[in-house]
Amino acid sequence: MPARPSQVDKTPPRALRATAMASSLAPGALLRLKPDQATGWLTGLMRWRPPGSCLVCHRWSAAAVCGHCTMRWARPAPLRCQRCAVNLSHLPHADGICMDCEAHSPEFDRALAALDYAPPWSRLLARLKFQDACHLAPWLAERLTQAWQARPQIASVILPMPISRVRLRERGYNQSGLVAQALGQRLGLPVAHDVLQRARHTTRLMQLDPAQRQAEIAGAFSVNPSTRRRVIGRHVAVVDDVMTTGATLNEAALMLREAGARSVSAWVVARTARSRRATDAAAPCFKDAP
Numbered sequence: 375m376p377a378r379p380s381q382v383d384k385t386p387p388r389a390l391r392a393t394a395m396a397s398s399l400a401p402g403a404l405l406r407l408k409p410d411q412a413t414g415w416l417t418g419l420m421r422w423r424p425p426g427s428c429l430v431c432h433r434w435s436a437a438a439v440c441g442h443c444t445m446r447w448a449r450p451a452p453l454r455c456q457r458c459a460v461n462l463s464h465l466p467h468a469d470g471i472c473m474d475c476e477a478h479s480p481e482f483d484r485a486l487a488a489l490d491y492a493p494p495w496s497r498l499l500a501r502l503k504f505q506d507a508c509h510l511a512p513w514l515a516e517r518l519t520q521a522w523q524a525r526p527q528i529a530s531v532i533l534p535m536p537i538s539r540v541r542l543r544e545r546g547y548n549q550s551g552l553v554a555q556a557l558g559q560r561l562g563l564p565v566a567h568d569v570l571q572r573a574r575h576t577t578r579l580m581q582l583d584p585a586q587r588q589a590e591i592a593g594a595f596s597v598n599p600s601t602r603r604r605v606i607g608r609h610v611a612v613v614d615d616v617m618t619t620g621a622t623l624n625e626a627a628l629m630l631r632e633a634g635a636r637s638v639s640a641w642v643v644a645r646t647a648r649s650r651r652a653t654d655a656a657a658p659c660f661k662d663a664p
Contacts, residue, residue, distance in 0.1 A: 429501070429510075430494045438513045439498075448489060450521045458620055459487035459645045474648070480620055482612070482627035482638045484527055487645035488517035491616055495644055499615055503549045511549070514643045515556035518613075522561065527639050529611035531604055532558045532565045535626065536595070538575040553643060554613040563611075569601045570612065570626060587621040595626050597633040606634035617642040 427433060428440035430447065439448070453462045457475035489495045501507035502514070534554035542548060551567055558565035573596040597605070612626050617640065627638040 429498055438507075438510050443494075447494065448517055450488065450517075450524050451490065454485075454487060454525075454645070456484055457482075459485035459617065459640070459642065460648055461487075461490055461645065480627070480640075481624045481631065482640045484637075485617070485623075485640040485642070485645075486518070486521055486525060486527055487617065487642050488514070488521040489644045491618075491644040491646040499644060502552075503615060504545070506546070508547060508552055511552035512556045514615075515553050515560060518553070518557055518641060518643055519560045522641070527611070527641075528609045528637070529561075529563060529639055530608040531569075532561075532563050532611050532613055532641075533570045533605075533630075534565070534567060535612055535614035535622065536570050536572045538572040540575045550614050553615065557613060557641070566601065566604050569598055569604050570630065571596050571598055587619055591621050591625045593625075595629045597629055602633050605630055607636050609637045609639070610635045611639040611641050613641045615642065616644050616646065618646045 426435070428435035428437075428443055430439055430443040433440060433442075435441075451461045451463050453465075453470070454460060455462055455472040455475055456470045457480055458472060460472050460474075462470075462472060491499070498507070498510055498514075502510045532554050534548060534551040537545075537548045537550070554565050554567075557563075572594060574594055576590050576594050610630055612623060612630070614623060617623060620640070623640040623642075627640070630638050
């Protein structure tokens with residue numbers, strides 16, 4: 375008997391394929407995929423998005439964020455610190471290096487940020503990280519691409535900031551891995567998901583003060599011995615969603631340098647602002663300048 379109109383499944387075919395792909399993976403199956411298989415799965419996860427409203431102004435938009443909101447709110451900051459990417463636009467006669475980095479140099483050589491960590495972007499990043507909004511990754515990667523085009527930085531390979539197996543089981547994906555994959559496609563750079571690893575699980579750093587973050591993240595990373603050759607003598611860019619104190623990226627950069635990386639760049643979607651108090655508290659996350 376033919377189905378009544380109300381019974382017809384109007385789910386878009388691409389949505390059905392995405393659902394089938396996701397349901398075909400048992401819990402933890404992504405952890406067992408080979409790097410090339412995981413890359414294909416992540417790319418497919420990002421591509422499908424039903425048309426709807428702009429996530430900022432809520433007007434109709436085929437993209438995650440409409441062109442009007444992108445032009446109005448997502449323009450790259452005219453000046454950021456070359457070492458930690460903090461916004462320096464409010465400082466007169468800034469020379470490109472903030473006072474904190476002059477006093478306490480980070481382990482990574484340079485940094486790049488696409489956006490300030492403030493509304494509406496802080497809300498969008500939370501959706502990507504905690505609410506399965508994987509379709510945001512290409513749009514965020516495009517913002518990072520524009521920031522790179524404005525201030526090009528040398529890189530031979532892109533590494534996503536890894537998350538622990540516990541977090542991967544909770545979310546089903548690594549938000550930094552999604553952004554890194556889309557960014558690599560835009561810049562024509564290889565993305566290695568199997569080099570930088572989490573050596574152990576850590577508590578949520580957003581709940582900790584800067585000193586606690588530094589203590590919690592110490593020793594949390596390792597470099598995969600079987601893929602270490604991909605960073606030896608090379609310029610490495612580590613991609614993360616947000617930089618706050620820099621403690622996480624600092625620890626990752628330290629491990630990569632010990633593994634033989636020639637230089638390490640920190641590329642983040644968003645960078646938090648620093649008040650004077652936050653700056654003073656964050657200083658221990660960086661090593662003393664020579």
